[in-house]
Amino acid sequence: MTRQLLIQHGHIVTVDEDLGDEFDLIAATGGTITITPTTDLLMQFGTYPATGQALARHITAGFGVDTICSAGTDLFSEMRLALAAERSQANRDALARGEQVPVVDLHQRDMLRMATLGGARVLRMESDIGTLTPGKQADVTIIDMRSPHLDGYGDPVAVMGLGAGPADVESVIVGGDIVKRRGQLTGAHVDKARELLHRNQSHLLQAQHS
Secondary structure (H helix, E strand, C coil): CCCCEEEECCEEEECCCCCHHHHHHHHHCCCEEEECHHHHHHCCCCCECCHHHHHHCCCEEEECCCCCCCCCCCHHHHHHHHHHHHHHHHCHHHHHCCCCCCCCCCCHHHHHHHHHHHHHHHCCCCCCCCCCCCCCCCCEEEECCCCCCCCCCCCHHHHHHHHCCHHHEEEEEECCEEEEECCEECCHHHHHHHHHHHHHHHHHHHHHHC
């Protein structure tokens, strides 16, 4: 099988099953990867997110979103899809040999780490953001875990990773400024963003009919 690592429109993804040397080079040279699972899987090139390859080699990796007109716009979805994609393949070879595999090593905490500190490390900003640490920028996301679909199911990280979504984010603080409160975006940037959105929409519609 041809060995190939595909970088397509900025996406680093796998297109075959034997790419160890290429990912080893990324690890050895200190390269970083931003993984966009939804878009990686939706592309027409038979591609697959590089989550497992990155984790296995301790490559600095984080999650992102891309092509938001056809994919999700939140990291909850990306965490879930990345976890599902990797778990679907994790024990494939062992099962093909008829071996019993009762567990899967990959955990929701791995996904949360990639969505937070991993992203900060990709941007070389881990000294400022990514964790709740004294001296870092006050970036805080508060998730309401009291909703029926999240409350009372044990490990809060696992529950959040598998069940939470944007609607469960109660408040968001960025650099000490509250940008979401009681489930609603706040601040002048909200109206500005909506204005730009509708302006661009009108421009595209006019261009389509001209």
